[in-house]
Amino acid sequence: MSDAIAVVLAAGKGTRMKSELPKVLHPIAGRPMIHWAVDAVLDAGATRAVVVVGHARDAVEAALRARFGERVAFAVQDDPRGTGHAVRCAVEAPDAGLGDFDGPVLISMGDCPCVRPETLRALLAATGSRPFGMMSSRLDDPTGYGRLLRDADGTVVAIREQKDCSADEQAVKDVNPGIYVVRGDFLRRALSELRDDNAQGELYLTDLAATAAAAATGAEDRVVDVPGDLGELLGVNDRSQLATVRAVLQARINETLARGGVGIVDPAATYIDADCEVAPDARLSPGVHLRGRCRIGPGAHVDVGCVLEDVEVAAGAYLKPYTVANESTVGPDAKVGPFAHLRPGSELGPKVKVGNFCETKKTRIGEGSSVGHLAYVGDGEIGRGVNVGAGVIFCNYDGYRKHVTTLEDGAFIGSDSQLVAPVTVGAGAYVASGSTVTRDVPADALAVSRAKQVNKEGYASRLKARMKPKE
């Protein structure tokens, strides 16, 4: 079998999505829908994918270039006149390479993201050098799909669109999922013969089935169909179907991870984007979202309700419930949360502790240091073995610029202190609770900056006596 070229149709607007975003760019597990469809055809062995674009073509092309580079080519269909017309645009596109290609052309739909590469490979193998092969499926409710009409031997002789079906044909539950393999020379000839004398006034790609069936002379060139699993052939026309498809693809990701040794307590309630990596023996509790490109190390535990995006969690780390983190790294055996917020550029070293209601941003925290309770550390450089007490604030912003706070190894910052950056607290130094530190603190020193305490004996009852008559 010669190498295949794929054509993926994605020119439609997706009106039923009722969305500003083009249908094929709606994200599913962190990737635009069209990435899934194009990934499948390339993984199936197609040398190139020619994507037919039209509606919002600049955005669709940019999204595809970003992931697939030169492995995708584009054909423009300005005026959508049907799926047959769309494939004609692909054949005529100068850099698609289909003008004189006589090998297999794998045609699929950009809104059919669940199909697996191995299924497409099976279709390519079954079709071989025949003019026309297709996937097929059976549906209890075939509404909206083209129906397969078969001869006495069960060979497909035509695909009838719903709107062109007679009452008898409407009842057929054997449907066209919209995935085909068509030999290049036959494709060009049959496309040129398409007519739009049908209920929708369109050029139907599906008419190729009847053309191939009529031209067949024997077993080796008759139409073949490969029955497919429903879960793979689901198309997305509206948001409800998008949700269904998302669940199918998420289940697939989670199953693969679980088989690889990841402890996923409740797969239906665990949301992991396709480009995340989770090591064996890591645990993910219900309600966890891993977005973008997270990497979770072996033995790490991401507990209930954590939402992480582009976060690296090293081996043995524990993210307690409801930690929210972006573009950050968590070192081995570190403990974070519950209810912590790691903003971009937070780099937590080994055995670091960041406790409840703490916010970190663009701060490196060295081994064994602790930021335990209700603190804000932004634009910081924190050494090893540092203790940042409850309610400490790094005052990093003067209204114009951000400044750095540096805490050297072993520094101890008492609770409720404010460190007004730029400022450095030297190694082993103490800052007394409730201090406002505006000047550098030398190593080994104690900084206190608060009014001396005065106790006025008996003041409280005198005050009460004075206030009483006024009530």
Ligand code: UD1
């Ligand atoms: C098509 C099939 C139908 C099949 C169904 C499976 C035809 C005539 N019918 O119907 O037999 O059961 O898919 O889902 O092929 N597109 C273009 N340009 C166009 C028209 C469509 O690029 O001019 C693209 C759309 O963006 C979409 C895909 O082709 O990605 C399918 O088009 P759609 O209008 O949804 O076809 P269906 O009516 O679903």
Ligand code: CA
């Ligand atoms: Ca469709």
